[in-house]
Amino acid sequence: MSQAELTTLLNQGYRYALALVHDKHQAEDILQDAWLGVLQANGPHQKAYLFKAIRSRYLNQNKRAQLVPMVPLDPNETINDETQPPEDILLEIDELEAHLEVLRPVERETLFLFAVEGYTAEEISQFSGNPRGTVLSLIHRARQKLKSSISSQQEVKHGEY
């Protein structure tokens, strides 16, 4: 593996860890821990393997609590078999950090894998062990929460003027 490929892999791992913990120092810590584990286990330098190692460490640190989709499905919520196209928003990228904070780790993780890594709902389901319907629901809810958080902030901003 070339140095450029390794750089890409490590940065992908860092971003995934960041999606889980939403804290730069903790993300570095988990990535380092996972990377050492990959090397010591003589594991492959592959994204899926590294992501699994990161997820495993995150779950160990958080007592297997925060990546379980604990919120039951709303019976009135309609989840289509395919994800709907996301709505447009008007927002500076820097401002997203605070809004992402409102998401639960499992929602942030699922949205990250879908929107950033380009995984399909089926692939996320296989990776996380959550049913495909739950994955679709998590993506939907993550988008809705972000939209709601952004709208609230913009209403406050408009109210100030």
Next chain:
Amino acid sequence: MANIDTSVKKYYQEHALSNEQLNRLMNFHRPSRKQLSKSSWVALFGLAASFVLMIGLFWSGQFQSSLSQSVAREIAMNHIKQMEIEYKGNKIAELAQQMKQLDFQLHRPGELPISEFRLVGARYCSIQGQIAAQIKIKDADNRLYTLFQTQFRESLQGLTQAELIVDGVKVTIWNEGGVLFGFAQ
């Protein structure tokens, strides 16, 4: 105007590891690999030394206080997590022999804020983005404490002995023989 998914993607793509972090992670090696040749070590040392020099020039004195707080916060956070130990041992030498990824020699500190103690084991962690050892120790009453050690690089220069309370954890930081020690209780 962009959609939420595109904005989320842009947000994460703006985050990347620094060159120092990448170099450090890339320099970790698989246990079964051959030892580096002498010339490789010299090259690595040269690279590390020049990087350390750059870092040293960058930091200013006004950074010291926030640096102490930042280090203490990381130490307290690692202490609170109470992660399981990966290497067992009741002597520093035993732990040092097992923790081969450390880029510095583990030391027994000259003095600790507690008098009688015994080592339980250790694991890797990171402090300010550099590899560190997190050593769990117990006192005579079986109370658990955590001792941290990492190389005292130029980037930590100016960090003097400090005692801070972070999230209810008392953290003591000091430099001894080129090693940054942190003690959490």
